Amino acid sequence: MNAISSLLRRQLRTPLFALIVTVLVAAVVAFNASAFSAIHALRWKALPYVDGERLVELQARLVNYGFDVGLTENLRQAVIADTAHFSGALGVARVRGGGEDGRTWQMARVTENFQQVLGIAPALGRGFQADDARAGNDAVILLGDAIWRSRFNADPQVIGKDIRFTDRVYRVIGVMPPSFAFPDASIEAWRPFVMSDAERELNRQGNVGMIDVVARMAPGVELEQAQVALDAILARDASLDGLRSNAGVVAGARAWRDRYASGYFHALTWLQIAALILLVAVLANLVNLQLDRLLVRRRELDVRRALGASERSIAKTVLADLAPPVVLGVVLGLALTPALLRVLVSRDLLPQDLPQGVTFGAASLSSALLVGVITMASGLIAALVSARASQLSSRSGVGGMGRLRPAMLVAQVMLTTALLGSEGLLLRSALNLSDADRGFDSRGVLLTLVDPVGVTTAGAAFDPATDATRYAPVVERIHAAVASLPGINRVAVSTAPPFSGWEMVGSIRMPNQPDNLQARTRSVGPGYLSTLGIGLLAGREFNDADHPGSSGVIVDELFRRRFLQGVDPLSAYVELATDAQGGFRRAPIIGVARTVKHESLDETDNLPTVYQFNAAPLPVFWLVSHASGDPAAIAESVRRAIQQSAPGTTVGTNEPLATRIASTLGSRRALIEALGGFALGALLLAAIGLAAVLSFSIRRRNAEMGVRMAMGATRGRIRAMIMRQGGNLVVVGLLLGLGLGLAVARAMSGRLIGIPFNDPLTWSLVLGLVGVIAGIACWLPASRAAATDPMVALRRE
Known part of the structure; x- marks a missing residue:
């Protein structure tokens, strides 16, 4: 009891020390625990399937062309037939369903064997059976646990009930377990995959990209063997010959876990490295703080040693003083970890719908405990340094600072320089990327996804032969209604504008080319290029006099460079596919447009683009509107105008093009912000550490300072001596930091855009910034030393 009372009294006597330790420990615990929890979820947390590490995605x-696509049902069946390498393969395709409650459900169409492949049975009711995969018998549905609880109040009698989705009624046959998520946590319900007429035709033709395929590898089969097996399956499919010769089709197999982890792991690794650097900086400062405290208690500790106290008992006292704020800091850090994990998700540094989820758990706790043990070790380090210093001359080490403290200070400056340099390169790279030529002007542009038929929500059928003529006037009414809105300058339609997330690739023919060529195809209406600010390099753009099916085409600059070298493009032509039976028509080239970025600002020009005319590209199209002001301000007006002019039309995405571009940069920007925060934190701690170390040195050398000033040393000479002492350490740290930073920058050079890893300007600015901050940190204790009264300094000793 007396020991506890004594401990509490010591804590109350030094509340600032306890507060600083608590805040520092809480920060490094929260940062390290959240980063490690995120990495653990991506790499090691169990998937919600039986033996989930045996699941692979086949593509x-x-x-x-630089991208991967799914397979067809025929290819999935070929995978199932290869029992030597696979124990089963399921197909999945996303679909949205408009429920009778007025909300849109996120659903997935899955093949009937998905429970067998994943090894998960419904928690309530039954799963899909073979009969459910036949047309006419497929009006059944499995509910997710979350939607069962929120929509049906966890009623077990929901089995057998009917649910209407727009134009069809589905019978509930089961409810999946609470932990189940497939293909990710956004899916609320599952229904059988039964091919439509269009899908059957696509499957018959061959090609790829109809469904995502998840296979379970047979026992003993490794990922590389699974990829070789899929490669053999693709090679045997004669329907892929044309695509293979033009697109270079090869097998892609990756662990199902990597479907979600591959795009995030690199950034999270950098965050974890930065958090560890911050931990080192905090550790150094904790050692410095405790050495300062032990210096203040030097007389007391010397008396205890003289009375026979062992160094072990003194070390126990130091640890006892440190334990309460460290424990409190660990608790506070753990309390902050869930909030930081949510921040990582909101900033797109973690997948929002990860199947296995990212939650506070054992990974967070173990990381926090490890950080707590490391910070407690700072007390032992301080006690050992103090014990050694008591046995040595006060001038031991560098300038009376000992040997450990200068070494830790040099390490802090080194790590801070390396971290700031990496951050500076990433920041300048991001600025270069934002300023990169996009080929279009996003200012004032609003993208709106329009579905007048109901294919995206209701799965409505669309027959181009009859429905195109019936719905064309609807598209015209929508176009006219939006064009008449105040503030709208221009309106055009397209099948896949830039950064819409939609992609269309088709076959074309060129004179003197033996094989069909693949190109991005875009059906667009009059004024599309001018609405998006896509400049014409030659010829003209489409106007109202053009007609779908008979007009010419516009190609982009990449097409001209690749296929029309030395040829006047306006005298050339291409042949476009006209039907599924292999028909082609000749289409003259009427214009050459600038090449645009389609999916990301850092994409390479890998596939040329061919624009075809179609003023009503049904059944689903994008409306591209150019406003004189902020496009976000007119988004709701555009939505209302569409639905009033064509009642029943579904309006999907409706946001500024600039917002969609910014969303592709979200994770990059969040990483820069996080690393920048860590770098500035490390710089602040290094400055504090430098000032503390020099102050420690000055206090140990009070008598020396008094003697020097008594013998005539000026305040300027004293200040210069202290500045030189600190400056030497800073220079060493800067040089080592530059070397380490260049090595780190070389490793991350693949993420740099338009800037070399050894960019002189960036590294000069970083070295200057760290040098200035370090100079200020040196100047403060140097000024205090210079202002010391020599008689007071001598009396203290």
């Missing part, structure tokens, strides 16, 4: 990799 067709179009190497000439």
Whole structure:
């Protein structure tokens, strides 16, 4: 009891020390625990499936175009037939369903064997059976646990009830377990995958990209073997010959976990490294703080040693003083960890709908405990340094500072320089990326996804032969209604404008080319290029006099460079596919447009674009509107105008093009902000550490300072001596930091845009910034030393 009372009295006597330790420990615990929890979830947390590490995603990799796509049902069946390598394969396709409650459900169409492949049975009711995969018998649905609880109040009698989704009624046959999520946590319900007429035709033709395929590898089969097996399956499919020769089709197989982790792991690794650097900086400062406290208690500790106290008992006292604020800091850090994990998700540094989820758990706790143990070790380090210093001359080490403190200070400056340099390169790279030529002007542009038929929500059928003529006037009414809104300058339609997330690739023919060529195809209406600010390099753009099916085409600059070298493009032509039976028509080239970025600002020009005329590209199209002011301000007016002019039309995405571009940069920007915060924190701690170390040195050398000033040393000479002492350490730290920073920058050079890893300007600015802050940190204790009264300094000793 007396020991506890004594401990509390000591804490109350030094509340500032306890507060500083608590805040520092809480910060490094929260940062390290959240970063490690995120990495653990991506890499090691169990997937919500039986033996989930045996699941692989199978894709067709179009190497000439730089992206991967799914497979077809025929290819999935071929995978199932390869029992030597696979124990099963399921197909999945996302779909949205408009429920009778007025809300849109996120659903997935899955093949009937998805429970067998994933190894998960419904918690209530039954799963899909073979009969459910036949047309006419597929009006059944499995509910997710979350939607069952929120929509049906967890009523077990929901089994057998009917639910209407727009134009069809589905019978509930089961409810999946609470932890189940597939393909990710956003999906609320599952229904059988039964091919539509269009899908059957696509499957018959071959091609790729109809469904995502998840396979379970057979026992003993490794990922590389699964990829070789899929490669053999693709090679045997003769329907892929044309695509193979133009697109370079090869097999792509990756662990199902990597579907979500691959785009995030790199950024999280950098965050974890930065958090560890911050931990080192905090550790150094905790050692310095405690050495200062032990210096103040030097007489007391010397008396205790003289009375026979062992260094072990003194170390226990130091640890006892440190334990309460460290424990409190660990608790506060753990309390902050869930909030930081939510921040990582909101800033797109973590997938929002990760199947296994990212929650506070054992990973967070273990990381926090490890940080707590490391920070407690700072007390032992301080006690050992203090014990050694008591046995040595007060001038031991560098300038009376000992050997450990200068070494830790140099390490802080080194790590801070490396971290700030990496941050500076990333920041300048992001600025270069934002300023990169996009080929279009996003200012004032609003993108609106319009579905007048109901194919995206209701799965309505659309027959181009009859429905195109019926719905074309609807598209005209929508176009006219939006164009008449105040503040709207221009309106155009398109099948896949830049950064819409939609992609269309088709086959074309060129004279003197033996094989079909693949190109991005865009059906657009009059004024599309001018609405988006896509400049014309030659010819003209589409106007009201053009007609779908008979007009010419506009190609982009990449097309001209790749296929029309030495040829006047306006005298050339291409052949466009006209039907599924292989028909083509000749279309003259009427214009050459600038090449635009389609999906990301850092994409490479890998696939040329061909624009075709169609004023009503049904059944789903994008409306591109150019406003004189903020496009976000007119978004709701555009939505109302569409629905009033064409009642029943579904309006999906409706946001400024600039917002969609910014969303592709979200994770990059969040990483820069996080690393910048860590770097500035490390710089602040290094400055505090430098000032503390020099102050420690001055206090140890009070008598020396008094003697020097008594013998005529000026205040300027004293200040210069202290500045030189600190400056030498800073220079060493800067040089080591530059070397380490260049090595780190070389490793991350793949993420740099338009700037080399050894950019002189960036590193000069970083070295200057750290040097200035370090100079200020040196000047403060140097000024205090210079202002010391020599008689007071001598009396203290």
